[in-house]
Amino acid sequence: MVERISHDNSSVTTLRARVERAGRTERPKLVLPEGVATPDDPVRLVLGGRTYHALIEPDFDGVPEIRGAYDNARLARERDGENHLVEWYERGSLDFGRSVHLDVVDPGSLYGVRAPGERATYPSLDGPSDSLADIARDVEDGE
Template sequence: MTERVPSDHPSVTTHRASLERSGGTRRPCLRLPDAVALAEGDVVRLVLDGDEFHAVVTGDTAGLVVRSAHDNRRMARERDGENRLVEWASAVDRGPGDAVEVDEVVPGTLYGVRVPGARTVYSATEPPRDSLSAIADSLDGRDDDDTRRD
């Protein structure tokens, strides 16, 4: 069930974060704060100006980062297509060194990124049950179980 949740709702935890340079490029990436309970390799939904994208959490020597956001999970994993995080940063005139706010809407699943002081409303949906996630993963070619039937 989808629930509309504003960024200032008590159930939403907001963290201060920053945009930084992605490697040797001038493209911005999102430096995640230590308080966000994610791990390298996690795929999350990321809301930018009301539009939902998918992002893979990666790491470097300073911690966890999101280098790109894409239209679907496959594109996020393969870093295929347009980088919606870079587009968003340009649209809101934010670049490396600038502060942003990261809203933890559904921990481990749904996060929003916004300019500090801006308010937004999220469509919060519950993550799929583990059994449904396992089925989706196996259909997506990520099944590690060798006992599949032909």
């Protein structure tokens, strides 16, 4: 069983995304390339080696974007708690308008974001079965 997958693994697709200003605020958002799916449920998002949860949603023009990274899926859905995307942006040396790499590890489920030139590894694709994932979602949602 493979425990970690490198960003340059043949199973990982790397796309170009941008860090932009969220409206007129100083908060960052990730503008993803058109064609990236916008699943109904939060996805896992790896930033700086840590895994968070995020929603991929279309903006007013239908372009997919991520406006936050949270500790769990419930917090991502509610946009509650600490937004680790802000922390990641502030720690890095990125400016608004800068390109970043979006690593698609498992479409609709697991993504990673890294600055150009950075290396990254991601959790293995070997995850729980769909039925176990459904149970976990139900528990997380308080059902």
